[in-house]
Amino acid sequence: MSETILVAPLDAEQAMxxxxxxxxxxxxxxxxxxxxxxxxxxxxxxxxxxxxxxIIHDGSAIAQGGAWAKVNYVDPAxxxxxxxxxxxxxxxxxxLATLAATREPFGFLVPRIKSLVATRIEEANxxxxxxxxxxx
Amino acid sequence: MTTFMEDKMAxxxxxxxxxxxxxxxxIETIPTSKYESWGGGHGMGSAIFWDLCTDKxxxxxxxxxxxxxxxxxxxxTLAPSVAGRTEVQGIxxxxxxxxxxxRSNFGGRFSTQLKAAGWDGIVVMGxxxxxxxxxxxxxxxxxxxxxxxxxxxxxxxxxxxxxxVPDSMKESGWLNLGESxxxxxTTQRAAVLTTGPSAEKFAPMAALVHDAGNGAGQGGFGGVFxxxxxxxxxxxxxxxxxxxxxxxxxxxxxxxxEYSFAGHSxxxxxxxxxxxxxxxxxxxxxxxxxxxxGTKSRPQACVGCIRSCRGRTxxxxxxxxxCVDFFWYDSHDVKAHGQITEATPRAADAMQAAGVNAFALExxxxxxxxxFNQGIMGAGKKIDSSLPFDRFGSGEFAEALVNSIxxxxxxxKELSQGVAQAAQAWGRLxxxxxxxxxxxxxxxxxxxxxxxxxxxxxxxxxIGERDINEHDFNWSVYWTPTINGLFGVTPVVSAxxxxxxxxxxxxxxxxPMMINYSDEGIYSEAMAKTVAFHRHYTRFWxxxxxxxxxxxxxxxxxxxxxxxxxxxxxxxxxxxxxxxxNMTFEQGMETGRKIWNLDRAVWALQGRHRDIExxxxxxxxxxxxxxxxxxxxxxxxxxxxxxxxxxxxxAGRVLDRQKVxxxxxLFFKLEGWDVKSGWPTRETLAKLDLSNVADALEKxxxxxxxx
Numbered sequence: 001m002s003e004t005i006l007v008a009p010l011d012a013e014q015a016m017x018x019x020x021x022x023x024x025x026x027x028x029x030x031x032x033x034x035x036x037x038x039x040x041x042x043x044x045x046x047x048x049x050x051x052x053x054x055i056i057h058d059g060s061a062i063a064q065g066g067a068w069a070k071v072n073y074v075d076p077a078x079x080x081x082x083x084x085x086x087x088x089x090x091x092x093x094x095x096l097a098t099l100a101a102t103r104e105p106f107g108f109l110v111p112r113i114k115s116l117v118a119t120r121i122e123e124a125n126x127x128x129x130x131x132x133x134x135x136x
Numbered sequence: 137m138t139t140f141m142e143d144k145m146a147x148x149x150x151x152x153x154x155x156x157x158x159x160x161x162x163i164e165t166i167p168t169s170k171y172e173s174w175g176g177g178h179g180m181g182s183a184i185f186w187d188l189c190t191d192k193x194x195x196x197x198x199x200x201x202x203x204x205x206x207x208x209x210x211x212x213t214l215a216p217s218v219a220g221r222t223e224v225q226g227i228x229x230x231x232x233x234x235x236x237x238x239r240s241n242f243g244g245r246f247s248t249q250l251k252a253a254g255w256d257g258i259v260v261m262g263x264x265x266x267x268x269x270x271x272x273x274x275x276x277x278x279x280x281x282x283x284x285x286x287x288x289x290x291x292x293x294x295x296x297x298x299x300x301v302p303d304s305m306k307e308s309g310w311l312n313l314g315e316s317x318x319x320x321x322t323t324q325r326a327a328v329l330t331t332g333p334s335a336e337k338f339a340p341m342a343a344l345v346h347d348a349g350n351g352a353g354q355g356g357f358g359g360v361f362x363x364x365x366x367x368x369x370x371x372x373x374x375x376x377x378x379x380x381x382x383x384x385x386x387x388x389x390x391x392x393x394e395y396s397f398a399g400h401s402x403x404x405x406x407x408x409x410x411x412x413x414x415x416x417x418x419x420x421x422x423x424x425x426x427x428x429x430g431t432k433s434r435p436q437a438c439v440g441c442i443r444s445c446r447g448r449t450x451x452x453x454x455x456x457x458x459c460v461d462f463f464w465y466d467s468h469d470v471k472a473h474g475q476i477t478e479a480t481p482r483a484a485d486a487m488q489a490a491g492v493n494a495f496a497l498e499x500x501x502x503x504x505x506x507x508f509n510q511g512i513m514g515a516g517k518k519i520d521s522s523l524p525f526d527r528f529g530s531g532e533f534a535e536a537l538v539n540s541i542x543x544x545x546x547x548x549k550e551l552s553q554g555v556a557q558a559a560q561a562w563g564r565l566x567x568x569x570x571x572x573x574x575x576x577x578x579x580x581x582x583x584x585x586x587x588x589x590x591x592x593x594x595x596x597x598x599i600g601e602r603d604i605n606e607h608d609f610n611w612s613v614y615w616t617p618t619i620n621g622l623f624g625v626t627p628v629v630s631a632x633x634x635x636x637x638x639x640x641x642x643x644x645x646x647x648p649m650m651i652n653y654s655d656e657g658i659y660s661e662a663m664a665k666t667v668a669f670h671r672h673y674t675r676f677w678x679x680x681x682x683x684x685x686x687x688x689x690x691x692x693x694x695x696x697x698x699x700x701x702x703x704x705x706x707x708x709x710x711x712x713x714x715x716x717x718n719m720t721f722e723q724g725m726e727t728g729r730k731i732w733n734l735d736r737a738v739w740a741l742q743g744r745h746r747d748i749e750x751x752x753x754x755x756x757x758x759x760x761x762x763x764x765x766x767x768x769x770x771x772x773x774x775x776x777x778x779x780x781x782x783x784x785x786x787a788g789r790v791l792d793r794q795k796v797x798x799x800x801x802l803f804f805k806l807e808g809w810d811v812k813s814g815w816p817t818r819e820t821l822a823k824l825d826l827s828n829v830a831d832a833l834e835k836x837x838x839x840x841x842x843x
Contacts, residue, residue, distance in 0.1 A: 024509030031769070032470070035607065035615050037463040038584040039769070041502065042471050043509070052474040059623030066411075067445050067459075067686055069615075071622060072470070075769060105624035106770070 008091030015124035017088050021046045028082045030074040035067050042072075047087060050074060051117045054110050076100035076109055092120045147380035148209025148714040149176075150254045153184070154277060156270060158364050159199060159262030163277050168256045173825075175724075176208035176256065178239060178679035179731045181225040184259055185237065186734060186829070189227070192237065192741045196229035196356065197339065197363035199263035205250075205329070205369065206257035208682040212248035212377040213440060214385055215710040216392050217413070217687030220438025222247040222329075222346075223679055227742075228355030228602075229363075230340045230496065232556035232580025236601035237738040239679060240357060242329075243438035244350035247682070249327035252373025264365040269330075271301065272371040273313065274320060282367035286334060289489040290345040293330040297370045301326040313374055320374030328370045332491025336362035338541050340554035343493045349446050349456030350438075353493035354581075354602050356554075380716025388709045395693050395702050396442055412611050413690035413701060443686050454481025461488060464498035465534050468505070472529025483534030490542045495603070499582035500555050501537065503574045504547065513547070519562055521547045556580030572754035577603070587755050589771040589786050590614055591658040595667045598749050599803065599814075601739060606674050608689040609666070612638075613651050616692070617783040618772040629692055629699050631774040631781035641691050641704045642669045643722050653786055654775035659795040664803040669725075675735070676728030677707050730824040733816050736809070737829045740838040746800055746814035751791060759788035810840025817842045 010018070022028075027043035028050055034040070044050045055072045062069045077100040084093030095116055099109055153166040171180040181204035189202040203226035210218045220243045228238035250258070253274045260270075267282040280300075285293050313320040327346060335342035339359020344352040361367070379385055393399040396414050435444030436456050446458045454462060465483035466476055473479070487494050507513035508525045515522055523546055527533045540548025550558035556576055559565035568574035577583040578598045584605055587594020590613070596604040612634060620627045629637065639648040642665070649662035650669070657663060677683050690701030702709075704721050712718055736744075760769055769787035777784075804811045808820035817840040821830040833839035 027509070032463075032467050033618075034463055035611070036459040037498070038586075040463065040467045040498075042467045043505075044471065049471065049474075053470065057623070059619070059625055062619055062623065067443075069619065071619070073622075073770070105622055107623035 010123055010127050012127055014089065015127035018047055018092075018120065018124040019128065020087070022086055026086045028074065028079065028086070030072065033069075033071040033073055035069055039073075044074075047083070047117060048121055050079065051114060051121060054114045054117075056111050056114065057107055059107055073106065076106065076113060079113070089120065092116065147378050147716045148213070148711075150251055150256045150375075150377075152255060153180075153206075153257045153259060154255045154272070155259045155261070156277070156279070157262045158260065158264035158268070158279070158366060161264075161279055163279075166259065173727070174731065175676060175680045175727055177206045177223040177682050178225065178675060179727060180204070180257060180680070181206045181223055181239075182731055182734050182738070184257075185225060186738065188259065188261060192227070192738050193743070194227065196227040196235045196360050198227075199364065201227045201360060201363075203260040203357065203360060203364075204257060205260070207247040207250055207255075208680060209715050210681055210683075210710060212251040213379060213710075213714050214389055215440060215714065216389060216442045217440070217684040218682055218710065219440030220244055220247060221682040221684055222250070222352075223682060224344065224352045224355070224357050226355070226357065226360055228357070229359050230354065230356040230493070230554055230581065231601060232554065232560075232576075234579075234743055235356075236579065236742060236744075237735065238355040238601045240344075240352035240354040241679065241682065242344065242346055242350045242352040243441075243684065244327065244346045245324070245439045246327040246329055246346050246350075246371065248439040249324065249371045249373050251377050252322075252375045253371050254373065254375055255371075258369065260361075260364065260366065260369075262364065267365045267367060269297065269368040269370065270366065271297075272369070272373075273301065273326075274373055274375065282365075285367045289333050290330050290491045291348075291489050293368055294328045294347070297328050297330075297368060298325050301370055301372055311372075322372065322374045324372065326370045326372040328368055330368035330491070331358040331361045331366075332489070333542055334362070335359055335491060337544055338492070338548075338552035339363065340557060341493050341496055341541055341552055343491050345488060345491050347456065348488065349436075349458055349461055351461070351488065351491075351494065353495055354605070356493070358491050358493075377714075379714050381713045384713035385710065388706075388713050391709070392702060392706060393442075395690065395695050395706075397695075398442060400695055411616065411690075411693055411701075412607070413687045414693050414695055438684070441684065441687070443684070445686050449481070453478065454484045457481065457484040457488070460494040460498055464494045464501065468501065468529040468534075479529060479531040479534065482531030483538075486531075486535045486538045490538045492538055492541055495582060495584075496555050497538070497541075499574075499576070500551055500558070503555070503559075503568070504537075504551075506573050519547065523547065554580070555582070566753075570753040570757070572758045575754060576752055577755065578749075578751055585610060585614070586760060586771070587751055588760060588789050588791055589653070589773065591653065591663060591791075592666050592670055594751065594755070595663070595799070595803070596670055598751060599667065599800075600671065601735075604670075604674070606670065606678065606685055608670060608673065608678075608685075608691070609638075609651070612692045613653065613773050614771065617774065618770055621772045621783065621785075622770065627783065628694055631776075631783050633699070634692065634774055635776070635781055637692055637700055640700070641689075642666075643704065644725060645669050649776060651774050652776040653773035654777050654784075655786075655789065657776060659792070659799045661802050661806070664799065664806045667803060668729075668806055671732050672725050672728035674728070675731040676724045680727070680731065681707065681711060681724070683707060730826065733807075733821060733824055733826060734829060736807075736814075736816055737821070737826070737833055737838075740813075740815045740833060741836055744814065746804070746812070749800065749814065751796070755791050756793050756796075757790060759790050805843075811843075813838075813840055815840035 030042045031039045080096035155164040174180045206223045223241045229235045268279040269282040271278045335358040340356040342358025432450040433447035436446040437444040446456045461484045466480040469479040513519040540546040550561045585593040635648040645665035650666040689703040693701035771787040775784045818830040
């Protein structure tokens with residue numbers, strides 16, 4: 001798991017909000033980019049789904065995919081807004097917004113975004129008493 | 137017009153086209169030489185359609201509709217990424233509200249078998265009084281009873297036909313077509329092009345399917361076949377294609393190898409990818425399927441192709457699927473399961489077996505998901521459905537959706553008539569295409585790329601008759617800069633250099649501003665040249681000569697001199713090696729312009745006028761920002777701003793309605809068409825040796841007024 005630590009502690013109510021499945025009208029819009037089919041919109045319904053959806057792509061491997069190349073894309077700034085507005089996690093939203101503001105290439109940001117989000121999910125799970133059986 | 141084949145019809149051509157009148161059962165031959173000046177494929181198809189379809193205002197299901205299935209002189213040869221494709225044309229039944237005269241094409245080995253059987257194409261007319269399939273074995277052509285085939289899916293149909301074409305002659309893997317030693321023999325199975333089960337019932341959504349993973353989806357030609365009581369066409373040939381200069385063809389192929397990854401596989405680090413011709417063959421299916429599913433696959437190509445863009449899997453699931461066969465459902469699968477699971481190939485198999493148009497199905501799936509999420513569709517909802525929406529993303533849901541369409545049950549009752557048609561039936565067409573929840577960009581059809589950002593795609597589709605689905609510019613102006621941008625890689629070719637390469641390779645226009653996708657550039661005369669070049673190039677080189685969209689055009693290539701690809705040199709190099717002619721690239725472009733004008737004339741007769749050439753409302757009002765239903769970002773493209781070329785994200789842009797109208801005027805002027813109507817003029821048609829077409833337009837009151 002990531003070594004990133006978020007400074008803001010969570011209470012149970014916040015943790016529950018972070019882990020919840022959102023309503024369809026609140027879903028996070030993402031997209032899968034593929035030369036063969038253009039950009040296909042994807043709607044993600046939880047922070048866990050978003051973390052799973054973000055894949056750490058290797059740029060050269062993507063290029064070698066040619067027509068089959070595929071990138072799972074979430075706009076970093078949009079993710080930050082969604083985390084703040086829909087999940088209500090301002091601390092995580094601020095961290096994500098800071099990353100987005102660097103305007104570094106998406107591929108460079110994904111590992112850090114993924115790590116940040118995974119850590120937050122782990123923190124929320126701990127608060128909620130969810131035991132990581134895999135870790136045990 | 138130049139007769140560019142110079143009496144070389146013996147080379148590359150079989151010399152005859154099969155004409156089948158289903159009404160009378162009469163089978164005749166058309167000499168290919170009659171249509172020589174059109175080259176082959178789409179050009180010949182359009183010209184034959186013009187001559188034989190006496191009333192072009194009929195619906196696609198009318199027995200008077202004429203369907204052509206055409207090859208090119210390059211079919212069945214060793215020319216790379218061209219030999220395996222087949223062009224289908226006729227009045228379609230998918231577009232809304234008018235089913236335009238349209239086209240689709242497919243890969244595989246059908247065109248090669250047709251050439252090997254001695255035919256350059258097939259013309260299907262009329263309507264059979266009973267259900268039939270067309271059985272072609274070399275020169276032996278029969279209409280056979282298809283009563284028992286009619287309800288079968290595409291896999292079952294092919295297996296049944298394979299069992300009947302001449303199975304009794306099978307010996308040791310060889311199929312002998314007669315007792316004589318010279319009667320012909322082959323190890324091939326017949327190439328079958330078939331519809332799904334009772335395709336007349338889901339006609340606008342019905343595709344034509346060949347082998348596994350080859351489909352002509354656009355236009356609803358599966359439904360057109362079924363309306364003619366035609367289930368399938370099977371062809372088996374034991375001949376070959378005469379090549380004028382085999383040595384030149386082999387040398388050309390070896391020359392082309394230097395432009396592909398295959399010619400540089402000893403130094404893969406040099407690979408920069410995401411280009412047309414040079415991409416790694418066979419790599420990709422492994423990366424998308426194998427890792428997640430533990431499935432192994434090997435590359436699979438159409439006849440003569442170097443790209444191998446499909447794969448044969450070790451478990452047979454999703455076999456040979458490519459493009460939207462695979463991608464119509466993978467995003468839903470990923471969303472539901474976090475990765476690609478068996479649901480994606482299961483969905484691909486269900487769709488292909490049913491013979492449903494994958495691209496229309498993808499649009500339908502995204503839309504009904506949105507309707508379900510909004511509480512509009514589902515059990516007991518306004519649009520009542522008992523489909524298992526709670527298992528959206530599963531293979532079970534995909535199969536249930538496909539089944540509902542082919543059985544016209546549940547929401548399939550409406551969807552079977554087409555996506556736009558279903559929206560109309562549910563009273564949602566205007567509402568959902570205004571909001572963009574149903575992004576049917578033009579003519580009631582979904583699009584691959586967005587008119588608001590990549591305008592050459594949108595304009596080409598609007599001025600034409602279908603989503604163009606031609607990636608010639610797309611690779612270089614969108615994918616390469618966008619992917620490079622996402623991963624912090626400086627493009628090998630700068631925006632300025634890109635403009636120079638395109639200027640060099642887009643004869644006869646040769647304008648460096650043709651790839652200026654800035655807010656001003658998209659409405660410019662240069663963009664009119666881009667669209668004109670693209671329509672003429674594809675009408676001849678890709679739809680008539682049948683160069684495959686996954687390899688051609690090759691504008692930019694990291695292995696080429698100064699990063700220049702083969703386009704402008706390669707197309708005619710292969711063609712002339714096969715035909716023995718001396719055609720130039722520019723002659724091909726001019727023939728493409730002639731074909732494009734003929735098609736435009738047909739559309740004019742069908743009711744086309746510039747006033748109805750409008751993008752759907754959301755294109756003018758809603759940007760593709762994150763958070764919108766037409767989310768399509770990032771979108772990095774070359775722009776010329778402040779006297780400088782750069783790559784810039786143009787995502788989120790909307791079109792200006794008046795500026796689009798002004799652009800149409802520029803385009804019509806460039807084409808020599810009447811700017812008020814968009815109809816071709818006599819002067820333009822006469823210069824293209826199409827005075828007879830001008831006469832027909834004048835008689836119908838559809839001839840454009842000269843400037």
